[in-house]
Amino acid sequence: MSKKSVIGDPPQGWGRCAIYLSHLLNPAGVAILVVGIGATSLTTALVGVTIYALIPGLVLITLALRDSRPDVYDPTPAIRQRMLFAGTVCYLTGYVSSEWFGFDPQMRWIGATFSAGAVVVWGLDRVWKISIHNTSAGGGAVLLTEMSPEFWPFWVMLPLVVGWARWVRRAHDLLQLVAGAALGACLAWLLRGRYL
Numbered sequence: 001m002s003k004k005s006v007i008g009d010p011p012q013g014w015g016r017c018a019i020y021l022s023h024l025l026n027p028a029g030v031a032i033l034v035v036g037i038g039a040t041s042l043t044t045a046l047v048g049v050t051i052y053a054l055i056p057g058l059v060l061i062t063l064a065l066r067d068s069r070p071d072v073y074d075p076t077p078a079i080r081q082r083m084l085f086a087g088t089v090c091y092l093t094g095y096v097s098s099e100w101f102g103f104d105p106q107m108r109w110i111g112a113t114f115s116a117g118a119v120v121v122w123g124l125d126r127v128w129k130i131s132i133h134n135t136s137a138g139g140g141a142v143l144l145t146e147m148s149p150e151f152w153p154f155w156v157m158l159p160l161v162v163g164w165a166r167w168v169r170r171a172h173d174l175l176q177l178v179a180g181a182a183l184g185a186c187l188a189w190l191l192r193g194r195y196l
């Protein structure tokens with residue numbers, strides 16, 4: 001019996017598209033998109049991408065490789081808890097750094113949204129498997145709509161596309177996907193008033 005690779009079993013048909021979308025629009029990928037559009041300077045963009053995408057992504061891949069190379073997007077519950085904890089620590093560290101260095105309010109809103117989503121998903125995951133991909137996509141859709149309202153139809157589609165990919169991969173059921181998108185969107189909307 002062969003082990004799963006970091007990217008999962010070889011995809012077939014629609015599964016090929018779903019696995020590529022799962023990679024491209026993972027929480028780190030959504031963070032790159034949001035920070036890239038929301039940053040007010042190149043320095044802020046580079047720092048934001050580093051603390052909200054590159055560092056968490058590298059930490060999670062390192063953990064996945066260390067834990068017998070599971071499918072990084074559908075690990076066992078114990079490995080998922082370790083990965084969620086590590087991601088939460090990374091996002092909270094990034095958010096505290098953005099406050100410490102006095103990033104602009106929009107970047108702090110981005111950091112607060114991703115951090116709050118990570119904390120809530122990590123806590124919920126102890127009793128129920130909510131979609132972290134769709135939590136990120138739902139929050140990202142609200143953030144992107146605020147920052148670039150002329151493209152709102154594309155941003156609204158983000159949780160639908162991510163949800164479809166996760167559903168095709170059989171990583172989540174419909175309720176887990178809808179709950180994730182709603183959680184991310186609500187957190188972004190609730191936190192907006194504190195920063196903007």
